[in-house]
Amino acid sequence: MIIFEAVGAGKKIDGVSILNDISLRISLGEKIAITGHNGSGKSSLLKLIGGIYESSTGQVKRAMSKTGYVPEHFPENIRFKMQEYLLLMGKMSGKSESELMEKIHIYAEIFTIKEFLNVPLKNCSKGTKQKAGIIQALLMDPQILLLDEPLTGLDEGTQYELLNVLDTYKKEITIVFTAHESLLIDGLADRVITVANGRIIEDDKKEIKKKYKSIKAIIPNQSIALEIPSIQIHNLEANTIEMTVLNDHSDDVLTKLLQRGCSIVELKEKR
Amino acid sequence: MSAFVRYELLNFIRSLKFIPSSVLYLTWVFIMYAYKNVPILSSYGASSIALYLTMTWMAMAMFTMEEEGEKHILFAHLGSKSKYLRGKWLAIFISMIPLMLFAIFFPILTGSFKGGMTSEYYVLALFCHVIFGIFGVLVGTLFSATRFATKKYAWLSAVFVLVCSLASKSLIETAAFLKWILWLFPPVFYVIEHMGNEFIVNKEFWIDMIFVILYILLAAQIIVWLFLKKER
Numbered sequence: 260m261i262i263f264e265a266v267g268a269g270k271k272i273d274g275v276s277i278l279n280d281i282s283l284r285i286s287l288g289e290k291i292a293i294t295g296h297n298g299s300g301k302s303s304l305l306k307l308i309g310g311i312y313e314s315s316t317g318q319v320k321r322a323m324s325k326t327g328y329v330p331e332h333f334p335e336n337i338r339f340k341m342q343e344y345l346l347l348m349g350k351m352s353g354k355s356e357s358e359l360m361e362k363i364h365i366y367a368e369i370f371t372i373k374e375f376l377n378v379p380l381k382n383c384s385k386g387t388k389q390k391a392g393i394i395q396a397l398l399m400d401p402q403i404l405l406l407d408e409p410l411t412g413l414d415e416g417t418q419y420e421l422l423n424v425l426d427t428y429k430k431e432i433t434i435v436f437t438a439h440e441s442l443l444i445d446g447l448a449d450r451v452i453t454v455a456n457g458r459i460i461e462d463d464k465k466e467i468k469k470k471y472k473s474i475k476a477i478i479p480n481q482s483i484a485l486e487i488p489s490i491q492i493h494n495l496e497a498n499t500i501e502m503t504v505l506n507d508h509s510d511d512v513l514t515k516l517l518q519r520g521c522s523i524v525e526l527k528e529k530r
Numbered sequence: 531m532s533a534f535v536r537y538e539l540l541n542f543i544r545s546l547k548f549i550p551s552s553v554l555y556l557t558w559v560f561i562m563y564a565y566k567n568v569p570i571l572s573s574y575g576a577s578s579i580a581l582y583l584t585m586t587w588m589a590m591a592m593f594t595m596e597e598e599g600e601k602h603i604l605f606a607h608l609g610s611k612s613k614y615l616r617g618k619w620l621a622i623f624i625s626m627i628p629l630m631l632f633a634i635f636f637p638i639l640t641g642s643f644k645g646g647m648t649s650e651y652y653v654l655a656l657f658c659h660v661i662f663g664i665f666g667v668l669v670g671t672l673f674s675a676t677r678f679a680t681k682k683y684a685w686l687s688a689v690f691v692l693v694c695s696l697a698s699k700s701l702i703e704t705a706a707f708l709k710w711i712l713w714l715f716p717p718v719f720y721v722i723e724h725m726g727n728e729f730i731v732n733k734e735f736w737i738d739m740i741f742v743i744l745y746i747l748l749a750a751q752i753i754v755w756l757f758l759k760k761e762r
Contacts, residue, residue, distance in 0.1 A: 339540070
């Protein structure tokens with residue numbers, strides 16, 4: 260099912276052309292990364308897809324019901340406490356308070372921001388605000404999720420957590436994001452669009468290859484598992500864990516495990 | 531929509547941006563009724579003008595309260611840009627209610643009027659304040675939420691419109707050709723003229739009121755169109 264289609268679309272702001280001749284089709288469930296240099300038009304293309312921008316020329320058709328949007332920089336002057344803000348945003352999308360409270364607490368746990376739920380957003384750090392920005396979009400159960408540089412301001416552990424959360428939505432929703440970092444592109448995208456000077460210069464379906472590795476290891480204590488970023492961790496036995504990591508990061512994780520006195524039991528590729 | 535209106539009202543209250551305009555408005559009303567035995571309808575006419583200026587100020591404050599990123603998140607949650615504009619207007623009108631009620635009931639409670647209130651006077655006072663409040667919101671929206679807002683002299687232009695609309699009668703008396711231009715400005719005199727010492731309901735009154743209501747409906751449509759054009 261096609262949920263977005265643009266034919267020769269362009270966008271001008273104050274007479275300046277920021278997108279030119281965009282022809283693009285997005286199907287339901289696709290995971291698309293938009294890459295390009297600063298000022299290339301990545302964010303503008305994302306806004307055009309989501310309907311925040313309308314095209315000045317060409318044709319654009321959208322067939323999606325709910326659009327979640329995460330801006331690159333979370334607004335600085337939000338005058339609400341985090342939980343209050345998330346509740347209000349969720350209610351705008353028609354969710355009930357009880358359903359929202361449950362979801363907010365789940366996401367707060369995942370993103371490790373539980374202690375900030377009653378803190379005014381103005382007083383939160385950049386990373387915490389960024390997490391609130393991502394949660395507000397996830398709360399509405401969007402059909403398409405648009406993320407503008409979502410890893411900006413997030414620490415390494417949270418970057419993996421976000422990837423983990425987004426990965427759980429694999430087939431349910433369409434995700435379009437702009438990114439510079441290889442973590443999201445390698446870990447999530449099945450299609451990569453490259454933008455330069457407001458034009459799409461490359462649109463590649465990524466070959467779905469074995470992207471993950473599973474590492475089984477015996478660890479001296481449980482805290483080690485928490486120190487090493489991974490997509491997923493399962494405790495198999497008392498001191499044996501199974502970690503799922505990105506292919507590209509497996510050597511790094513193995514080194515860290517060995518340095519901490521762990522013993523590797525098994526290493527295999529995983530889809 | 532109710533969650534968005536609540537969001538806007540809380541945001542506006544916490545921004546404290548309502549304080550300068552409200553304080554000036556309340557001071558205006560206090561000074562007006564520092565004198566006793568004042569005529570009823572012309573006093574309400576004067577407080578309506580104060581509300582007109584205040585609501586322009588408040589609308590401009592409310593429309594400039596959010597940064598672009600915040601507005602885009604709200605667009606996504608509301609699912610439509612026109613819903614955003616309607617929600618903003620609703621929040622502004624809710625914040626207008628206490629100011630309007632204060633202007634209507636303060637002189638009654640302090641016994642400032644010469645003569646007693648009648649039900650006709652209540653209706654006319656309410657109508658006059660609501661109409662002027664709407665005029666104010668429309669002018670404020672025009673210069674803060676459309677392409678006029680991005681121009682350097684948005685505040686100055688808004689004041690120009692307010693002054694021209696209030697002085698339109700004298701301006702037309704000075705130069706008759708101005709009547710072809712000044713109909714573009716909010717027709718405040720179509721209402722004020724009926725707020726004299728005596729209230730007369732005649733054919734002219736109804737024609738003026740119909741004109742005012744049609745003006746508001748048309749102006750609101752044009753502003754919605756201009757807003758959507760800016761947010762394209």
